[in-house]
Amino acid sequence: xxxxxxxxxxxxxxxxxxxxxxxxxxxxxxxxxxxxxxxxxxxxxxxxxxxxxxxxxxxxxxxxxxxxxxxxxxxxxxxxxxxxxxxxxxxxxxxxxxxxxxxxxxxxxxxxxxxxxxxxxxxxxxxxxxxxxxxxxxxxxxxxxxxxxxxxxxxxxxxxxxxxxxxxxxxxxxxxxxxxxxxxxxxxxxxxxxxxxxxxxxxxxxxxxxxxxxxxxxxxxxxxxxxxxxxxxxxxxxxxxxxxxxxxxxxxxxxxxxxxxxxxxxxxxxxxxxxxxxxxxxxxxxxxxxxxxxxxxxxxxxxxxxxxxxxxxxxxxxxxxxxxxxxxxxxxxxxxxxxxxx
Numbered sequence: 001x002x003x004x005x006x007x008x009x010x011x012x013x014x015x016x017x018x019x020x021x022x023x024x025x026x027x028x029x030x031x032x033x034x035x036x037x038x039x040x041x042x043x044x045x046x047x048x049x050x051x052x053x054x055x056x057x058x059x060x061x062x063x064x065x066x067x068x069x070x071x072x073x074x075x076x077x078x079x080x081x082x083x084x085x086x087x088x089x090x091x092x093x094x095x096x097x098x099x100x101x102x103x104x105x106x107x108x109x110x111x112x113x114x115x116x117x118x119x120x121x122x123x124x125x126x127x128x129x130x131x132x133x134x135x136x137x138x139x140x141x142x143x144x145x146x147x148x149x150x151x152x153x154x155x156x157x158x159x160x161x162x163x164x165x166x167x168x169x170x171x172x173x174x175x176x177x178x179x180x181x182x183x184x185x186x187x188x189x190x191x192x193x194x195x196x197x198x199x200x201x202x203x204x205x206x207x208x209x210x211x212x213x214x215x216x217x218x219x220x221x222x223x224x225x226x227x228x229x230x231x232x233x234x235x236x237x238x239x240x241x242x243x244x245x246x247x248x249x250x251x252x253x254x255x256x257x258x259x260x261x262x263x264x265x266x267x268x269x270x271x272x273x274x275x276x277x278x279x280x281x282x283x284x285x286x287x288x289x290x291x292x293x294x295x296x297x298x299x300x301x302x303x304x305x306x307x308x309x310x311x312x313x314x315x316x317x318x319x320x321x322x323x324x325x326x327x328x329x330x331x332x333x334x335x336x337x338x339x340x341x342x
Contacts (some may be wrong), residue, residue: 001025001124004105011110013121017102018128021250023075025124026100027066028321029117030108031301034063036077038098038106044089059084059096060107075100116309116319117300132250134195134222136187137229137236138203143183146237147192148246153237159186180210188220194249195220198227198240225249258328261320265294265341273342276335282308290317290340298324299337308338 001022005014017023030036037060044055061079068075077098084090100106110117133148140163145156161179163172184207187195197204208226211217217224227245229236240246268274275284284290285308293312299305300321312319317340322329324337332339 001121001128003121003125006113008113008118011113013108013110013113014105015108015121016105017100019102020073021127022102022124023068023073023100024323025120026075026108027068028297028300028323029120030063030066030077031110032063032065033111035060035082035109036063036079036098036106037061037083037109038077038100038104040096040098042089042096055086055089057084057086057089059090059098061096061098072099073101114306114310115313116321119319120321131190131192133246134187134190134192135237135240136183136195136197137232137240138183138197138199138207139201139232140203142232143179143186144232144234144237145186145190146234147190148241153241155234155237159183176206177210180207181216183207184211184216184220187222187224190222192222194223194225196225196227196240196246196249198229199232199236200228200230204228255326255328258320258322258326261292261294261341262328262331264292265335265339268341274339276339278304278308278336278338281338281340282311284340284342285311285315285317288315289342292341293317293319294322294332294339294341295319296322296324296329296332296337298329298333305338 001018002016003013004016017026037058040057040059041054042057042059044053059081060083061077062082063077064079066075066077077100078095080093081090081096082092129149131147131149135146135148137144140161142158142160144158147154147156159182161175163175163179167175183197187197197207204226208217225245227240227243229239265274275281275290281290281293290312293309295305295309309319322332324333
């Protein structure tokens with residue numbers, strides 16, 4: 001996600017969506033009553049019997065609801081049109097759905113941008129720049145390393161095996177070992193916790209066997225995952241990124257962080273250091289008995305929750321927003337969707 005302009009006093013934020021995670025973030029911070037403007041497509045009919053044709057338009061809607069369409073990788077923002085152009089192709093006060101996708105630019109207007117909402121955006125921008133996974137696609141000739149960042153892929157310098165069929169068997173085996181070690185050294189140097197080593201054929205498996213035999217895998221200090229791709233070019237990296245394995249890894253990492261915070265809350269229940277529910281949490285804030293708030297994204301638009309969060313914000317208390325659809329979010333729902341920890 002990239003913030004293009006932010007006019008806090010005017011309540012206006014202009015940003016570009018880069019990833020699917022950004023869509024999830026937007027759903028958390030766009031509420032009923034907000035104004036959202038973006039480019040869209042609308043069917044224009046010159047008369048009632050006309051089938052009409054699709055026209056490119058810019059439309060602003062007053063939001064009534066949002067819906068994350070996982071199958072289409074779109075965030076659907078639904079509401080009544082309050083502004084748009086060209087005027088010939090729109091009808092004010094009629095309903096329209098903005099389909100927001102990665103690459104789109106939109107404006108979000110609120111009466112007030114609370115700090116905890118700005119923090120959600122700030123964290124999304126930070127995550128976009130952060131290396132999330134290390135990827136190395138390998139075959140018997142070369143290894144192509146890359147980082148998966150929030151906004152895309154950053155390729156690093158390739159290394160070559162320097163193997164040749166002209167070598168003696170002894171020299172070939174020695175050079176092959178050097179190549180395998182170079183791949184594992186590369187993984188060790190990557191500034192991530194998890195590295196996926198993948199490729200066609202048996203090279204990835206040979207690297208794994210080599211590293212297990214001499215202890216090099218353990219010495220990397222990384223979690224190494226070995227997968228299959230169809231080639232070792234950059235297309236192999238992109239193939240890997242689109243795989244279910246990578247999607248699951250990213251989801252698990254986010255959930256791991258949330259589990260750690262939830263565990264801290266649960267550990268404080270018996271001692272009375274942890275509170276749940278809007279009223280108890282607000283009382284804890286007033287009595288200086290809270291240093292951290294946990295809240296589900298599904299209730300961010302609730303006026304009562306907003307009052308509690310505004311109070312926490314005024315008292316400079318850290319606020320962590322959970323995905324209500326994740327396992328931890330479901331667990332927090334059992335505690336009335338909001339909780340606090342001393």
